[in-house]
Amino acid sequence: MNTYQLSARGRTTGWNPACNDVNTRNAFQMLPIEVAAQAGDVDEFRAIMNDPAFDPIGARPRFFAEVGRNDRDDEANVRYQRLAPLLDEYRRRFH
Numbered sequence: 001m002n003t004y005q006l007s008a009r010g011r012t013t014g015w016n017p018a019c020n021d022v023n024t025r026n027a028f029q030m031l032p033i034e035v036a037a038q039a040g041d042v043d044e045f046r047a048i049m050n051d052p053a054f055d056p057i058g059a060r061p062r063f064f065a066e067v068g069r070n071d072r073d074d075e076a077n078v079r080y081q082r083l084a085p086l087l088d089e090y091r092r093r094f095h
Helices: 032-039 042-049 061-069 076-094
Strands: 006-008
């Protein structure tokens, strides 16, 4: 089980591929790509998406990005806007 998860609004515990698998769910049943999407973390999202072992089957990054976008903090929409181009790239590559 992955320990990679949200730690606060717009934050994760930090993606570490040596400790977490790109295709394994965490205790909240979220895949790493979903965690990064909800946090709006562009660097972690890109790292997970570009990992050669990444399997997109069953992943819902756009859904979780929308959840993060609706957070009640002032930066939520800004994080989403930064992530949007990567969500588009994800859709082109995997759907």
